[in-house]
Amino acid sequence: MLETAHTLITRAGKKLGLDAKTVDELIKIDAEHVFKINLDSGKQFDAYRVQHNNKLGPYKGGIRFHPDVDLDEVRALATLMSFKTAVAGLPLGGGKGGIRVNPRDLSEKELEELSRKYARHLQPYIGPDKDVPAPDVNTNPKIIDWMVDEYEQLTGDKTKASFTGKSLGKGGSQGRDAATGRGGVITLRQLLKHLGKENHKITYAIQGFGNVGSFFATIAAADHSNWKLVAASDSQAAVYAPDGLDAKALEEYKQQRRSFADYKGGGSQVISNEDLLALDVDVLVLAALGDAVNETNYKSIKASVVLELANGPISEQAFDKLSARGVTIVPDIIANAGGVIVSYLEWVQNKNGERWTETEVNRKLEAYVSRACDALFKTTDDQKVTLKEAAFMNAIKNLTK
Numbered sequence: 503m504l505e506t507a508h509t510l511i512t513r514a515g516k517k518l519g520l521d522a523k524t525v526d527e528l529i530k531i532d533a534e535h536v537f538k539i540n541l542d543s544g545k546q547f548d549a550y551r552v553q554h555n556n557k558l559g560p561y562k563g564g565i566r567f568h569p570d571v572d573l574d575e576v577r578a579l580a581t582l583m584s585f586k587t588a589v590a591g592l593p594l595g596g597g598k599g600g601i602r603v604n605p606r607d608l609s610e611k612e613l614e615e616l617s618r619k620y621a622r623h624l625q626p627y628i629g630p631d632k633d634v635p636a637p638d639v640n641t642n643p644k645i646i647d648w649m650v651d652e653y654e655q656l657t658g659d660k661t662k663a664s665f666t667g668k669s670l671g672k673g674g675s676q677g678r679d680a681a682t683g684r685g686g687v688i689t690l691r692q693l694l695k696h697l698g699k700e701n702h703k704i705t706y707a708i709q710g711f712g713n714v715g716s717f718f719a720t721i722a723a724a725d726h727s728n729w730k731l732v733a734a735s736d737s738q739a740a741v742y743a744p745d746g747l748d749a750k751a752l753e754e755y756k757q758q759r760r761s762f763a764d765y766k767g768g769g770s771q772v773i774s775n776e777d778l779l780a781l782d783v784d785v786l787v788l789a790a791l792g793d794a795v796n797e798t799n800y801k802s803i804k805a806s807v808v809l810e811l812a813n814g815p816i817s818e819q820a821f822d823k824l825s826a827r828g829v830t831i832v833p834d835i836i837a838n839a840g841g842v843i844v845s846y847l848e849w850v851q852n853k854n855g856e857r858w859t860e861t862e863v864n865r866k867l868e869a870y871v872s873r874a875c876d877a878l879f880k881t882t883d884d885q886k887v888t889l890k891e892a893a894f895m896n897a898i899k900n901l902t903k
């Protein structure tokens with residue numbers, strides 16, 4: 503993963519005519535905090551915070567709790583964050599954190615102790631103007647609220663701008679929960695406009711009907727009656743209905759924590775995840791996990807547009823093969839930037855002691871995503887490069903200004 507990130511940066515740097523020293527500067531990591539957290543119960547966990555680049559503003563990036571977290575993964579994700587904030591035009595840098603833990607193995611009390619000790623250890627290195635972490639895989643507003651409270655007790659800082667992704671009652675922003683899915687909808691709309699297909703009827707399938715995927719589908723259903731959702735999946739199975747699925751009904755079904763393997767909505771059938779990827783749809787939305795499309799299954803993809811809502815859902819080799827075949831792949835650092843954009847808006851509200859309505863937040867989100875897309879399409883057209891290369895080139899332009 504780290505190697506892939508470095509390849510992308512190096513390729514884009516070369517296209518921009520940067521010398522090797524400048525490319526090395528872009529790859530270099532500013533600081534790494536690697537430590538152990540000991541719980542009162544005697545359990546011990548490896549913890550990380552990597553601060554990649556703060557040229558444009560405070561480091562920004564999530565904290566994930568997962569048994570597979572390791573230093574290289576955190577380094578790669580921190581690096582990608584610097585490029586995501588830069589391509590989105592935010593005055594923020596890139597960072598990432600993680601704890602190598604399966605949170606399901608911990609009691610609520612242990613989870614709180616772990617979260618507070620993480621914030622306590624990092625307190626000297628983070629803060630509203632230094633590094634502003636957020637939730638990521640398996641972390642949520644409740645965990646962030648504990649961290650903010652710990653930070654506040656240690657420093658006296660009452661702005662709550664030290665972390666984003668807080669609960670609404672504790673300084674969180676309206677629109678944050680839906681932001682990544684909404685950003686994805688705006689990105690796809692902008693792409694279709696760019697391709698002259700804004701008013702065409704399109705069909706699409708979503709791999710991963712979780713937080714991001716379900717918000718994408720319900721917002722798309724509300725805003726675009728010409729986009730037809732024909733399939734959606736979870737980790738167990740997929741549902742398929744050529745005449746269209748009701749996104750709201752699927753969301754309500756998933757809220758009951760049930761798998762699509764048992765779904766019996768009108769006119770739909772259960773298919774496998776691999777079948778979903780191979781459907782003859784216009785757009786495939788990948789909102790589940792990394793490397794979902796890889797060397798073994800890329801040949802089955804029939805969609806002409808693929809939207810990367812998950813982080814790195816297409817392997818490097820599959821990306822090259824699909825791009826060569828003319829598939830338009832909207833890269834993750836643009837397609838899923840809605841989350842970090844609204845995190846930024848939360849941080850601004852906290853720093854200024856303001857609270858904006860959901861409409862106001864969504865309006866600002868739309869403006870950031872649309873601006874980033876316009877710049878992206880201009881670079882792709884001018885330089886004749888893929889959207890991914892264009893995204894890295896635009897990010898680098900901002901980082902080296």
Ligand code: NAD
Nearest residue numbers: 682710711712713714735736737789790811812813838841
């Ligand atoms: P989530 O856990 O809410 O949802 C993930 C969904 O994917 C679940 O429905 C799960 O059942 C499904 N899934 C897992 N394995 C699958 C498989 N093999 N095939 C099909 N479906 C599978 O997570 P989320 O918050 O929606 O995040 C999804 C992706 O988007 C992740 O890669 C995450 O890193 C990325 N992302 C999330 C945000 C955010 O704001 N939540 C921001 C940027 C990027």
